[in-house]
Amino acid sequence: MFGISDYGAFVFAVLLFLxxxxxxxxxxxxxxxxxxxxxxxxxxxxxxxxxxxxxxxxVAGVAAVLTAxxxxxxxVQWIGAIYLGWIxxxxxxxKPGDQPVIQIAPRHYFKQGFLITxxxxxxxxxxxxxxxxxxxxxxxRGIPTFAVMAATVAVISLAYCTVVVLITKTxxxxxxxxxxxVKWMEKTAGVFLIGFGLKLALTK
Numbered sequence: 001m002f003g004i005s006d007y008g009a010f011v012f013a014v015l016l017f018l019x020x021x022x023x024x025x026x027x028x029x030x031x032x033x034x035x036x037x038x039x040x041x042x043x044x045x046x047x048x049x050x051x052x053x054x055x056x057x058x059v060a061g062v063a064a065v066l067t068a069x070x071x072x073x074x075x076v077q078w079i080g081a082i083y084l085g086w087i088x089x090x091x092x093x094x095k096p097g098d099q100p101v102i103q104i105a106p107r108h109y110f111k112q113g114f115l116i117t118x119x120x121x122x123x124x125x126x127x128x129x130x131x132x133x134x135x136x137x138x139x140x141r142g143i144p145t146f147a148v149m150a151a152t153v154a155v156i157s158l159a160y161c162t163v164v165v166l167i168t169k170t171x172x173x174x175x176x177x178x179x180x181x182v183k184w185m186e187k188t189a190g191v192f193l194i195g196f197g198l199k200l201a202l203t204k
Contacts, residue, residue: 002141002144002145002148003135003136003139003141003144003145003148004134004135004136004145004148004149005134005135005136006134007134007152009134010134010149010152011152011156013130013133013134014152014153014156014157015156015160017130018156018157018160019160022196023084023116023117023193023196024047024113024116024117025164026189026192026193026196027043027047027112027113027116028040028043028044028047028113028161028164028165028168029164029168029189030091030186030189031043031109031112031113032164032165032168032169032172033168033171033172035109036169036172037165037166037169039109040109040161040164040165040168040169041161041162041165042109042110042113043109043110043112043113043161044113044157044158044161044162044165045110045113046109046110046111046112046113046114046115046116046117047113047114047116047117047157047161048154048157048158048161049110049114050113050114050115050116050117050118051117051153051154051157052150052153052154053118054117054118054127055127055131055146055149055150055153056146056150058127058131059127059131059146077201078201079119081197081198081201082197082201083115083116083119083197084116084119084193084194084196084197085193085194085197085198087112087116087190087193088189088190088191088192088193088194088195088196088197089190089194090190091186091187091189091190091193092187092190092191092194094186131146131149134149
């Protein structure tokens with residue numbers, strides 16, 4: 001199908017990749033809890049936009065450049081780690097009455113989702129290694145094949161994020177009755193973000 005060797009397996013692999021716990025999922029859940037469905041969908045859009053950028057950078061061979069020049073790879077890696085750590089620190093140290101760490105304005109939610117996803121150079125390498133697994137050399141059509149794969153990732157991401165947002169929204173409405181628990185969850189999210197940042201920084 002469109003030069004993809006096993007489309008069903010490709011869809012399943014993308015879904016598994018989306019379900020792996022990480023900064024993107026955490027940002028999606030945290031934003032929905034703070035700003036509702038619009039905020040969650042804005043983060044979803046940001047993550048999807050960054051994914052498309054990373055996928056096409058991988059197709060263009062940027063992953064090969066990052067692999068050939070480790071210094072460039074590590075520089076981007078540290079920028080991403082620092083960004084995740086900063087958000088985590090702000091969540092942990094936030095006090096009642098402070099400005100929210102993740103801004104309420106939809107444009108800010110989009111930016112958070114975009115930057116958190118984009119500042120992970122390993123994702124580019126992942127796409128570079130991931131796409132060829134499902135490309136059929138005999139029927140490959142070049143750019144159209146990658147375009148179908150990218151569109152598939154976008155559609156699955158939208159469906160997955162929508163489900164997560166709706167579930168989170170339902171739970172958030174119940175949690176608002178317990179502000180102490182909400183605060184604890186925000187600080188826990190901050191710890192996880194710092195952990196993700198450290199993992200990204202220390203991974204070679």
